[in-house]
Amino acid sequence: MKAINLITLLLVIVGGINWGLVGLAQFDLVAALFGGQSAALSRIVYVLVGVSALWQLVPFSKAMSTDEPLAERGYSAGPR
Incomplete structure (x- = not known):
């Protein structure tokens, strides 16, 4: 995990x-590295970033419901 x-x-x-580069310099690094926004590899990277953001909602919600040190230790309330 x-x-x-x-x-x-x-x-x-x-x-x-x-997104910071897009906003500041109108430069899409992913598109530049992988052949444009429509390229299959770029689209895969965009999807992986989006799925990763959804995945990170789980530790974020656990960190919000516990104190931060417990969340950083792997989400368990007991001592290690």
């Missing part, structure tokens, strides 16, 4: 950086 959380967090960060 920790590996998928790290991968999805990385993809969300990539998406955030990409």
Whole structure:
């Protein structure tokens, strides 16, 4: 579970950086790297970023319902 959380967090960060570049410089890094917005690989990256954002809602909601240190320890209320 920790590996998928790290991968999805990385993809969300990539998406955030990409949107920042689009907003500031009208430059879509994903499209530039993978052959345009309509290219299959670009669309796959966009979908993976979107699914990753949805996945990250789970740890976010758990962090909001517990105190932050417990959420960072893997969502368990007991000591490790």
